[in-house]
Amino acid sequence: MFINAIASYLPEQVVTNAYFQELNGLTDEWIVERTGIRERRKASSEENTHTMALEAAKKITESLPYDISEVDLIVGATYTPHDNIFTLGHALQHALNISEIPVVTISSACSSLLNAIEIVQGYFAMNKASKALVVVSEHNTAYNNEDDTKAGHLWGDGAAVLSISKEKAGEQNWEIKDLITGGAANVGKASEGVTLKPLHRGLIMPYGKDVFINACTYMPKVSKQVMEKNRLTVEDISFVIPHQANYRITKNVAGTLGVPDEKMISNIHYLGNTGCAGCAIAMDENKGKFEKGNKIIVTVFGGGYSYGAMLVEI
Template sequence: MYSRIAGTGSYLPEKILTNAELAQRVDTTDEWIVSRTGIRQRHIAAEDQRTSDLALIAVERALEAAGVDKSEVDLLIVATTTPDSIFPSTACTLQNKLGVHGFPAFDIQAVCAGFIYALSTADQFVKSGAAKCAVVVGAETVSNLINWEDRGTCILFGDGAGAVVLTASEEPGILATQLHADGRYSGILKTDARPKQGELVGDPYVYMEGNAVFKFAVKALAEVAESTLAKAGLQKSDVDWLVPHQANIRIIESTAKHLHMSMDNVIVTVDMHGNTSAASIPLALDAGVRSGKIQRGQTLLMEGIGGGFAWGSALVKY
């Protein structure tokens, strides 16, 4: 038994924050941001929008695309760094908003690698027979963690949600996944804050050592791409589309170069929504599918890396 992606969906909040608008708040320019990151704008959740609200719309669109009724879902996993609350999990909150109940629903926290971690977990459930129809969501309101006076981070992040529906199939779908983590690097990309007796202890904003993160990401993503292909018994030339975490155009270009892939075969959406953490890969996937670029039967390589460090990849026959 295999798990296959039956449908995709996504949602971006209505409010758009452009580079020009950011340049009015911090010492930067549109040209500077685009040349170093590839980002032109990002979406920001409304004051009354929580992570589960963004996720709900993405899930409803994915279910519609899959032709699956919500009553058929028997597993829900939400990858998020920005949950609605400490508990209950955002997955339980989302399950309630969907109007379904009883089946397992839980969150996974692996920051920008969260969607790959969640997809791999759901794949194990389906392959083992523990689930027949799983919904996997990456959803974030990262803007809540941003110091809008920090030029190094405020230009990078945005909000959004993406979802996929996985169904059991006798035909191969998810061919191979690889997950990794190394906590020795936790200090260079983090948000330290924790609640204690009604107060936040530690820095509540995203902290990042950009150059160190870049160097580690380029090496780790190249290695995990190779190991995942080897696990599936495929070559670089077998990949039709690279669907990477949308963090920085330079990292994306480096990964494509390592795979000997033209950028024409890379789904790039970082310019339109910036780094949406766990939401960025399913957002890019849905954009590729709905644009008609990604077709049934093609082979996709999805990969991402985030704080932890946690990283991973998934090779998929779409």
């Protein structure tokens, strides 16, 4: 499989830590020390999970190496849906006016990007598709409880779209060499560590320490599994893009893997936790620095718990 185009979208509104100091007394220093976050993006009242995704899709259609009508699979991924019936994937199909193709939308919390790509892998393997769009979009601020002093300051909004083909297409062909995902719902406080119950308090993280511990366990563990499976060492890896949850987690994962800071890609400082869209946004933001032959590990961890790692060769 090959990633042959990628695009992202971020809302214009920037929310700095000063907002939370005024709201609930959390200082900039306190938030930065514990999370690394200085600011995040917030969707406007006219924006939602669908509209942000469609803005990213508009950008990607400009760089697709084939006509949009050739897309024969759309996979959406979000845990912050705008509509549970007219799903993210179907909203993209409607906007692009592509008829009678498989369209699914999935959620495995912040791991959804890699699970969406894994679904594409399955369709390709069964010869049911050959050109797919994966769309990831999170409207965290629509669900967030800002008064929650444990996690209300973490969340940001954003979206990204990747075009993935079974065979090489066009000039950009980042090969997806391997992909491993898994669930860890029977570990720790997986069922209550971080939850989003729309009929209750929204997006909260009552057991952040347990989430932290397991994220720091599973992301390096599955990254090592991918490297070992492909007979690679840390020295062979050019960059690591971890889920953008907390910069302390990023530093911990880097230490466990033995990866120097300059190889760790992060956008959490200015975007906050953008959920399953975070790694895809980071891939788009940094595509100018990637060089042919670079090997990149994308590793994720989501509430529930879920985890995964993907090896991409530029």
